[in-house]
Amino acid sequence: MSDSNLAVPELGGVEIHGITRGAFVLKSALAAGAVYGAATVGPFVGRAMAQSGGGDVDIVNFALTLEYLEADFYAKAGSLGLSGDLKKLAKEFGGEETEHVDALTATVKKLGGTPAKKPTFTFPIKDEQSFLKLAQTLEDTGVAAYNGAAPAIQSKEVLGAAGSIVQIEARHAAAIRLRRKESPAPDAFDKTLEKSAVLKAVQPLIKA
Amino acid sequence: MSDNAVRELAGDDASRKRFLKMVGTGGAGAFALFLAACGSSNDKSSTSSGTPATTASSGGSPSQDLKIVNYALTLEYLEADFYAKVAASGLFKGAQLDTIKQFGDQESQHVDALTATVKKLGGKPAPKPKTKFPLDDAMSVLKLAATVENLGASAYLGQAGNIQNKEVLAAALSIHTVEARHASALNTLLGKGVTPDGAFAKPASMADVLPKVKPFIAA
Numbered sequence: 511m512s513d514s515n516l517a518v519p520e521l522g523g524v525e526i527h528g529i530t531r532g533a534f535v536l537k538s539a540l541a542a543g544a545v546y547g548a549a550t551v552g553p554f555v556g557r558a559m560a561q562s563g564g565g566d567v568d569i570v571n572f573a574l575t576l577e578y579l580e581a582d583f584y585a586k587a588g589s590l591g592l593s594g595d596l597k598k599l600a601k602e603f604g605g606e607e608t609e610h611v612d613a614l615t616a617t618v619k620k621l622g623g624t625p626a627k628k629p630t631f632t633f634p635i636k637d638e639q640s641f642l643k644l645a646q647t648l649e650d651t652g653v654a655a656y657n658g659a660a661p662a663i664q665s666k667e668v669l670g671a672a673g674s675i676v677q678i679e680a681r682h683a684a685a686i687r688l689r690r691k692e693s694p695a696p697d698a699f700d701k702t703l704e705k706s707a708v709l710k711a712v713q714p715l716i717k718a
Numbered sequence: 719m720s721d722n723a724v725r726e727l728a729g730d731d732a733s734r735k736r737f738l739k740m741v742g743t744g745g746a747g748a749f750a751l752f753l754a755a756c757g758s759s760n761d762k763s764s765t766s767s768g769t770p771a772t773t774a775s776s777g778g779s780p781s782q783d784l785k786i787v788n789y790a791l792t793l794e795y796l797e798a799d800f801y802a803k804v805a806a807s808g809l810f811k812g813a814q815l816d817t818i819k820q821f822g823d824q825e826s827q828h829v830d831a832l833t834a835t836v837k838k839l840g841g842k843p844a845p846k847p848k849t850k851f852p853l854d855d856a857m858s859v860l861k862l863a864a865t866v867e868n869l870g871a872s873a874y875l876g877q878a879g880n881i882q883n884k885e886v887l888a889a890a891l892s893i894h895t896v897e898a899r900h901a902s903a904l905n906t907l908l909g910k911g912v913t914p915d916g917a918f919a920k921p922a923s924m925a926d927v928l929p930k931v932k933p934f935i936a937a
Binding site: 602667 | 820821823824827828831871875878879884887888889891892893894895896898899900901902903905906911912913916917918919920921
């Protein structure tokens, strides 16, 4: 095969038949899988179950807040003067996060709740590198937040929607990680985060 | 959404025959084995008292969880074996080989975790299927890898709502997003969009998935 067949050659870093191109570095990936070991699924559950409480409305509003954050983040990235490929990616991902916002808003209403208000955010991004770095953090955190909260969801329909969304977050995370030459999948089992830990992590980005 | 189809396929001989007829008869023996792996509802031990209590309110069915986990286990066996064969094929070197090995290692960890989960649920783990993959050249292998991973991600998503046991659900979700990461990375390499379904990933039922993996199971 010709390397020029790869649509994103700069990411490829791919060596095929001895043709080398840049680095396609997958740091620390092999080590990470050992964290949970294979023997038990217990560690996931401990955290997932620790966050019981306000029912599906609370969980969906929590997700909505994170989606507001991500949508706003990508919108702001539009003014950074990103390079063509990355600009396109930010626009695409941002559009998808906005669709998540809309879907989750509708879900809260359908559940009879009041949708969370959109906070005002502040993002410390000034160039491509800082954008990519924060994007990775936000997307990885999103995955961990959804995976942590989802087992507590009661409605099968809401669970299905959350699953549909978290897969997109994971895809975003992996794509961003590749652009940073990080492993797209650092662990064999994605880690989970409790709601309180997530909120604490994103607190510096919330102005009001 | 898919559990009815699954129950039919795995538990009912008549529909199993219909299904096999539908997907073609070649390799039916091996495929029947796969289906048998997915259906362990008759396994007496599946209702043993060692089964973790389910917290689902819908009167959870441990045997359904067992079917789902064994189904996932079979898919993970396929993926792990695929990457092992690709790694041994000599088609890839260097950093890309490292990636393949990493993904393969992660699939093997999924195999181990799901095997342990089946046992914990009091069931019998599905047997490792014999696989066959066309490994002709690097580009077609990358495309096949992307196909398999995207299918895997949608297969997990298709089962999430059917899983009764919260521990099993949490594990499945944690694996689901890793399959999605693999799929995204491979799609990126191939210049495909990382989110081929748009903002909301589409689930695939067992009835969707089984015919698509059948060609990879050796007779």
